[in-house]
Amino acid sequence: xxxxIRLTFFLITLTLWSQNATEIIRKSDANIRGKxxxxxxxxxxxxPKWQRExxxxxxxxxxxxxxxxxTYPAKEKGIxxxxxxxxxxxxxxxxxxxxxxxxxxMLQSWMGxxxxxxxxxKQSSMVKDYTHKIIGEETVxxxxxxxxxxxxxxxxxxxxxxxxxxxxxKDYMQMKVEFYDEDGFLVNRMLGYDPKNFGGHKLPxxxxxxxVDKPGHKTxxxxxxxxxxxxxxxxxxxxxxxxxxxx
Numbered sequence: 583x584x585x586x587i588r589l590t591f592f593l594i595t596l597t598l599w600s601q602n603a604t605e606i607i608r609k610s611d612a613n614i615r616g617k618x619x620x621x622x623x624x625x626x627x628x629x630p631k632w633q634r635e636x637x638x639x640x641x642x643x644x645x646x647x648x649x650x651x652x653t654y655p656a657k658e659k660g661i662x663x664x665x666x667x668x669x670x671x672x673x674x675x676x677x678x679x680x681x682x683x684x685x686x687x688m689l690q691s692w693m694g695x696x697x698x699x700x701x702x703x704k705q706s707s708m709v710k711d712y713t714h715k716i717i718g719e720e721t722v723x724x725x726x727x728x729x730x731x732x733x734x735x736x737x738x739x740x741x742x743x744x745x746x747x748x749x750x751x752k753d754y755m756q757m758k759v760e761f762y763d764e765d766g767f768l769v770n771r772m773l774g775y776d777p778k779n780f781g782g783h784k785l786p787x788x789x790x791x792x793x794v795d796k797p798g799h800k801t802x803x804x805x806x807x808x809x810x811x812x813x814x815x816x817x818x819x820x821x822x823x824x825x826x827x828x829x
Contacts, residue, residue, distance in 0.1 A: 603714035603730050607747070610754040611645075611709050613783050616810030618643050623650075623805055627695050630798035636693065639829060645709075647819040648702075653829050658693075662824045663702070668739075670703050673824040680824050689741070696770070696791045696801040700741065711738035712745065722757040723775070725750045742769075753777070753784040768794050780808040 618641070625636045637654040648665040652658045660675040670688065673680040688700040712732035720729050732745040743764035748757050759772040770793055774786030789803040817823045 603716045603728075604709075606716070606728055606730065606749055606754065607709055607714050607732070610747075610749050610756055613754045614756070614785065615642065615645065616783065618810070618812055618814040620807075620809045620812050620814070621805055622807040623803060625693075625695065626802040626804070628798070628800045628802060634694070641814050641818050643814055643816070643819065649818050649824075649827070651827050651829050652693075660829065662827055663692075664819065664821060664824055665703055666819060666821075668703060670699050671821050671824065675825075678825070680821055682821070696793050696796075696799060707738070707740055708732060708745065708747070711735055711740050719751075720748060722748045722750075725752070725755075725757060727751060727757055755785055757786065770794065778805075780805070781810050783808075783810055 621638075621640045623638045623640060625638065627634045627636075635654070636652055636658065638650045638652050640648065640650040642648040646665075646667045650663045652661045660673075662671075662673040662680075664671040664673075670683040671680060672683060683699055688703065689698050691697070692699050692702060712734055715731045715733070716728050717731045718729040720727055727748040727750050730747045730749060732747060734740050734742065734744075742761050743766060744762040746758075746760040746762070748759070749755065750757055755774060755777060756772075757774045760768055761770040761772075763769050770791060773790045773792070775788040775790070776786060777784055778787040780787075785805070785808070787805045787808075791801045791803070793799050818827065
């Protein structure tokens with residue numbers, strides 16, 4: 583009888599997990615974004631023998647529109663990156679030219695980091711392009727998290743064969759993410775550190791992106807300032823306005 587009760591409880595738990603996993607992912611995604619946002623960011627590229635730092639200002643609207651402009655270092659100051667749905671645009675002030683990135687460039691490194699252009703464009707696809715299942719609970723950096731497996735939907739335009747996400751059970755922070763290829767091998771890992779409250783959104787203020795097959799390589803993203811639901815002019819997200827963004 584006790585065995586039957588335990589089995590019944592286990593099956594009920596699995597059912598609840600299956601029902602709630604997508605909602606957890608949605609809440610986590612909403613916590614990251616808000617309706618609009620403004621951020622001032624430091625990006626640190628770490629390699630075994632050197633480091634390089636960039637600073638950016640960034641604006642976003644929903645999941646489809648985002649624009650970032652580099653403010654430091656001087657030689658890259660004014661470079662603009664624009665995301666419009668599934669498109670990526672780039673403006674280079676040194677040659678006074680804006681281009682729409684072709685598919686062949688989407689898997690290339692973004693500004694020498696461990697992120698690709700495709701990562702930036704498809705950052706919202708966790709919600710819509712994958713099915714979600716809670717596969718356990720773990721403690722990450724002292725926080726109790728759900729461990730959620732994301733499996734690509736059939737014909738979804740994604741490069742990952744599987745994603746594992748550890749989401750904080752109190753504030754829905756993504757504390758750890760692992761990206762696997764189609765053969766099931768771990769490729770990249772993201773770790774979140776130093777949670778802070780940004781206008782009612784509690785989030786890691788520092789993210790580390792680590793390619794597992796490149797020892798000593800990582801990209802660190804630090805949010806120096808992050809504001810949500812602020813007024814953002816739609817003209818910021820026009821390719822024709824990229825040359826006029828003020829920094």
